[in-house]
Amino acid sequence: MGSPHRYIPNTEADVEAMLEAVGARQIDDLFADIPPEFRLDRPLAMPAALTEAELMSELGRLASKCADADEYASYLGAGIYDHYIPSVVDHLISRSEFYTAYTPYQAEVSQGTLQAIFEYQTTISELTGMEVSNASMYDAGTGVAEAAIMACASTRRSKVLVSRAVNPRYRQVLQTYAAPRGIDVMEIDFCKRRGTTSASQVTADLAADAACLIVQSPNYFGIVEEMEQLGAAIHAGGGLFVAVVNPISLGVLAPPGSYGADIAVGEGQPMGIPMSFGGPLLGFFATTSKLMRKMPGRLVGQTVDSSGRRGFVLTLQAREQHIRRESATSNICSNEALCALASTIYMSLMGPTGLRKVAETCLYRSHYLRDRMESIAGFTIPLSGPFFNEFVVRSSVCADDMNEELLAAGIIGGKSVECEYPELSGCTLWAVTERRTREQLDTLIRELEVLA
Amino acid sequence: MKGPQPLIFELSSPGRTAVSLPAPEVPTPDLGSLLPAQALRHDPPGLPEVSEVDVVRHFVNLSQLNHAVDTGFYPLGSCTMKYNPKVNEDAARMPGFARIHPDQDEATVQGAMGLLYSMDKYLSELCGMSRFTFQPVAGAHGEITGLFVIRAYHESRGEHRTKVLVPDSAHGTNPASAAGAGMEIVVVKSDERGNVDVDDLRSKVGPDTAALMLTNPNTLGLFEENVREIAALVHGCGALLYYDGANANAIMGKSRPGDMGFDVVHLNVHKTLSTPHGGGGPGAGPVGVKSFLEPFLPAPLVKLDDATGMYVWDYDRPQSIGRVHSFNGNFGVVVKAWAYIRSMGPDGLRTASEHAVLAANYVMRKLQPYYDLPYDRACKHECVLAGTRQKREHGVRTLDIAKRLLDFGFHAPTIYFPLIVDEAMMIEPTETESRETLDRFIDAMIKIAKEAEEHPEVLHDAPHHTPVGRLDETAAARKPILRYTKES
Numbered sequence: 001m002g003s004p005h006r007y008i009p010n011t012e013a014d015v016e017a018m019l020e021a022v023g024a025r026q027i028d029d030l031f032a033d034i035p036p037e038f039r040l041d042r043p044l045a046m047p048a049a050l051t052e053a054e055l056m057s058e059l060g061r062l063a064s065k066c067a068d069a070d071e072y073a074s075y076l077g078a079g080i081y082d083h084y085i086p087s088v089v090d091h092l093i094s095r096s097e098f099y100t101a102y103t104p105y106q107a108e109v110s111q112g113t114l115q116a117i118f119e120y121q122t123t124i125s126e127l128t129g130m131e132v133s134n135a136s137m138y139d140a141g142t143g144v145a146e147a148a149i150m151a152c153a154s155t156r157r158s159k160v161l162v163s164r165a166v167n168p169r170y171r172q173v174l175q176t177y178a179a180p181r182g183i184d185v186m187e188i189d190f191c192k193r194r195g196t197t198s199a200s201q202v203t204a205d206l207a208a209d210a211a212c213l214i215v216q217s218p219n220y221f222g223i224v225e226e227m228e229q230l231g232a233a234i235h236a237g238g239g240l241f242v243a244v245v246n247p248i249s250l251g252v253l254a255p256p257g258s259y260g261a262d263i264a265v266g267e268g269q270p271m272g273i274p275m276s277f278g279g280p281l282l283g284f285f286a287t288t289s290k291l292m293r294k295m296p297g298r299l300v301g302q303t304v305d306s307s308g309r310r311g312f313v314l315t316l317q318a319r320e321q322h323i324r325r326e327s328a329t330s331n332i333c334s335n336e337a338l339c340a341l342a343s344t345i346y347m348s349l350m351g352p353t354g355l356r357k358v359a360e361t362c363l364y365r366s367h368y369l370r371d372r373m374e375s376i377a378g379f380t381i382p383l384s385g386p387f388f389n390e391f392v393v394r395s396s397v398c399a400d401d402m403n404e405e406l407l408a409a410g411i412i413g414g415k416s417v418e419c420e421y422p423e424l425s426g427c428t429l430w431a432v433t434e435r436r437t438r439e440q441l442d443t444l445i446r447e448l449e450v451l452a
Numbered sequence: 453m454k455g456p457q458p459l460i461f462e463l464s465s466p467g468r469t470a471v472s473l474p475a476p477e478v479p480t481p482d483l484g485s486l487l488p489a490q491a492l493r494h495d496p497p498g499l500p501e502v503s504e505v506d507v508v509r510h511f512v513n514l515s516q517l518n519h520a521v522d523t524g525f526y527p528l529g530s531c532t533m534k535y536n537p538k539v540n541e542d543a544a545r546m547p548g549f550a551r552i553h554p555d556q557d558e559a560t561v562q563g564a565m566g567l568l569y570s571m572d573k574y575l576s577e578l579c580g581m582s583r584f585t586f587q588p589v590a591g592a593h594g595e596i597t598g599l600f601v602i603r604a605y606h607e608s609r610g611e612h613r614t615k616v617l618v619p620d621s622a623h624g625t626n627p628a629s630a631a632g633a634g635m636e637i638v639v640v641k642s643d644e645r646g647n648v649d650v651d652d653l654r655s656k657v658g659p660d661t662a663a664l665m666l667t668n669p670n671t672l673g674l675f676e677e678n679v680r681e682i683a684a685l686v687h688g689c690g691a692l693l694y695y696d697g698a699n700a701n702a703i704m705g706k707s708r709p710g711d712m713g714f715d716v717v718h719l720n721v722h723k724t725l726s727t728p729h730g731g732g733g734p735g736a737g738p739v740g741v742k743s744f745l746e747p748f749l750p751a752p753l754v755k756l757d758d759a760t761g762m763y764v765w766d767y768d769r770p771q772s773i774g775r776v777h778s779f780n781g782n783f784g785v786v787v788k789a790w791a792y793i794r795s796m797g798p799d800g801l802r803t804a805s806e807h808a809v810l811a812a813n814y815v816m817r818k819l820q821p822y823y824d825l826p827y828d829r830a831c832k833h834e835c836v837l838a839g840t841r842q843k844r845e846h847g848v849r850t851l852d853i854a855k856r857l858l859d860f861g862f863h864a865p866t867i868y869f870p871l872i873v874d875e876a877m878m879i880e881p882t883e884t885e886s887r888e889t890l891d892r893f894i895d896a897m898i899k900i901a902k903e904a905e906e907h908p909e910v911l912h913d914a915p916h917h918t919p920v921g922r923l924d925e926t927a928a929a930r931k932p933i934l935r936y937t938k939e940s
Contacts, residue, residue: 064563298732367486
């Protein structure tokens with residue numbers, strides 16, 4: 001037995017009493033069924049326990065070795081965005097009745113979580129214009145993969161079309177999930193001039209045996225796709241249309257439900273969730289009533305209690321792993337419930353007007369920055385399609401050198417995309433959220449003018 | 453006790469706002485000049501229009517309808533509902549962790565990369581493995597990642613193995629994950645002691661077997677006594693052994709999956725390593741492997757560049773299965789688990805497992821006179837009782853017992869699982885509960901056993917003292933209402 005620890009309440013006297021009740025002389029008697037050769041006969045080789053003060057000091061030392069977005073003006077996006085998170089969000093998700101609860105298996109003592117998920121499902125349905133939303137997926141990447149799997153299951157086809165302008169990381173996750181299941185992933189190239197995916201590329205031949213077409217809008221380059229035409233092209237062959245969308249953009253952009261998407265997925269991180277080095281994130285997943293029973297993940301439904309009052313329960317569980325085991329629509333169990341709660345609180349704070357304002361400010365400021373960058377000698381805009389809050393710039397200055405200089409000026413510059421897209425040599429991707437002030441944008445321009 | 457609350461949408465009143473937003477400060481041309489008309493949204497989303505205080509009261513009121521670890525005992529089997537240290541929450545919120553972007557230059561995130569690097573070392577030592585990936589964000593995500601690795605390994609040897617063996621006591625995620633990895637599932641029986649039936653395993657393992665997935669201790673809370681023979685059988689035919697770490701809280705510092713012969717392991721850090729469950733997530737499901745499987749792990753991994761002393765992303769992994777997450781997995785959750793391991797140290801981790809096991813045995817022995825105990829042997833971190841006697845003699849189902857427990861201020865155990873135990877009640881007390889709390893729970897369970905005899909109707913109608921009464925799940929599924937729709 002070790003020395004007393006603040007997280008372990010039972011004292012030696014408690015242990016003695018409990019051992020007696022159990023009929024054991026020592027704790028190790030309870031481990032006697034572990035074959036002796038598998039018993040660890042030495043302490044784990046790890047650092048000794050820290051006091052709370054020592055721990056925070058050690059963590060502070062590590063955290064101080066990171067350049068965070070409070071200190072630096074960051075222009076990184078590519079799926080994770082530095083939006084402002086109202087103070088209320090963290091206060092409410094820090095209510096430990098929310099964050100120390102498990103999955104709401106006992107509905108009568110989990111109405112807080114269940115109603116919050118019901119409100120989340122409503123929020124996502126409203127944002128995307130789709131009929132139903134699940135309770136969340138891990139992130140956009142696995143959301144895309146699950147959408148492809150669901151499309152294959154519901155069309156009984158095994159080929160998936162995906163635009164090359166979909167975030168490369170989402171396509172990588174899709175590939176990882178698709179290959180072992182025998183799903184064939186075929187990429188549709190984008191127009192090198194506009195940066196959009198052309199519906200004419202989705203030929204009748206290609207669409208004829210495709211389970212779905214996956215298109216992101218705004219796409220990886222920030223460019224808004226012609227979703228109606230793309231949806232029509234895949235529907236002509238009987239496949240499903242999967243739209244990957246940015247929730248903030250839906251303050252100004254047409255929702256997937258309005259252009260006939262069958263499945264809408266996306267990354268919910270922009271809705272009140274910190275960047276956290278890329279996780280935890282929030283995959284949202286919405287579809288039509290027709291496809292509801294093919295959905296992966298948990299669903300919360302409204303019902304009544306024994307006295308007829310409204311209440312909420314996990315429902316349609318016959319799709320899920322704990323009931324259906326190997327025939328489940330997905331293996332997902334734990335999801336990102338607390339992130340879904342954060343996004344629901346964020347959207348409740350925003351309301352339709354606030355969301356529109358945030359979206360417009362991102363849009364206006366990114367266009368301002370794009371126009372100013374384009375006017376700097378040596379900087380050009382290689383893709384001409386309409387964009388939302390992110391755009392690609394080509395510059396004669398090497399991206400690494402440029403970003404090193406910018407960092408010294410307190411700026412985290414755009415992301416180089418030439419590894420992912422060799423045809424975009426010398427190109428970087430810049431994201432502008434409502435956190436980037438006019439002053440910061442002008443400072444950036446001045447720094448770039450010096451470099452150019 | 454608070455009762456049902458209105459939906460946030462029902463509190464909406466046009467014109468109210470809960471945010472202060474910056475003015476654009478830049479030119480604001482007509483949207484139609486920036487975006488094609490077809491791309492614009494015409495009808496705003498039906499989000500609530502409420503004030504800040506409305507939002508705060510609404511969600512605080514909702515939170516108060518929940519049972520949670522911080523409000524009371526939560527003996528949910530297989531879920532390890534231990535106390536979630538508060539300092540870990542502070543750690544994950546430090547700007548140097550919470551406010552960094554995954555695409556930042558390595559030189560600007562050395563602290564975060566160093567944390568992942570050292571966490572790999574800690575978990576490898578804890579589990580007797582060689583290297584961990586932190587991309588998987590949940591237990592099931594870890595399972596499918598591990599199976600992708602196993603599949604890639606066999607294929608690299610030119611072997612197309614299609615079957616995954618899963619005990620009949622396994623978590624539902626095991627067969628679901630195997631199916632997701634494109635495998636066929638073969639179920640292996642349990643024997644009368646609650647172990648894997650070695651004869652049945654012997655008859656089913658073969659040249660087409662890719663892996664056996666095993667939870668140890670298993671879902672009955674029992675240590676697989678024949679694990680050496682099992683490992684020999686599985687390895688003997690060229691298959692691999694997968695460790696489902698859901699029950700690792702029983703064995704920290706006592707025994708290691710790697711030493712038992714497991715080749716791949718996932719840990720549920722939201723169980724074993726104290727990070728909160730968040731009402732269903734986020735968790736983290738890091739996957740560890742023996743050295744011969746390292747080449748197949750998802751890329752990138754954090755590597756220490758000896759020449760520069762810098763941590764770098766290692767993308768040069770040609771045999772990698774690829775990505776399983778858009779970015780680096782649930783880094784914020786891993787920070788909390790790191791804080792837990794450093795707070796516990798080697799002695800603390802071992803003591804935690806010892807106390808968890810003692811608590812489960814204590815509850816089991818104290819309740820044994822009142823409920824059936826299908827496998828009468830020392831358990832590990834959880835015990836499985838059965839409500840068969842109450843069902844047979846008094847017409848009271850385990851569901852009724854579970855619902856009645858809610859009236860006493862306790863969460864119910866996991867019920868009707870594992871599937872091989874009729875009327876199962878799986879109780880996992882964890883090491884963070886005092887003897888007094890365990891005694892109160894035991895007293896409640898004894899009282900309920902008496903009620904089943906004398907007043908079964910009290911159980912049939914339970915719960916009586918919860919925010920809502922028993923909810924009609926059948927009605928919910930018959931005509932699903934999955935969202936609020938404004939009445940016109």
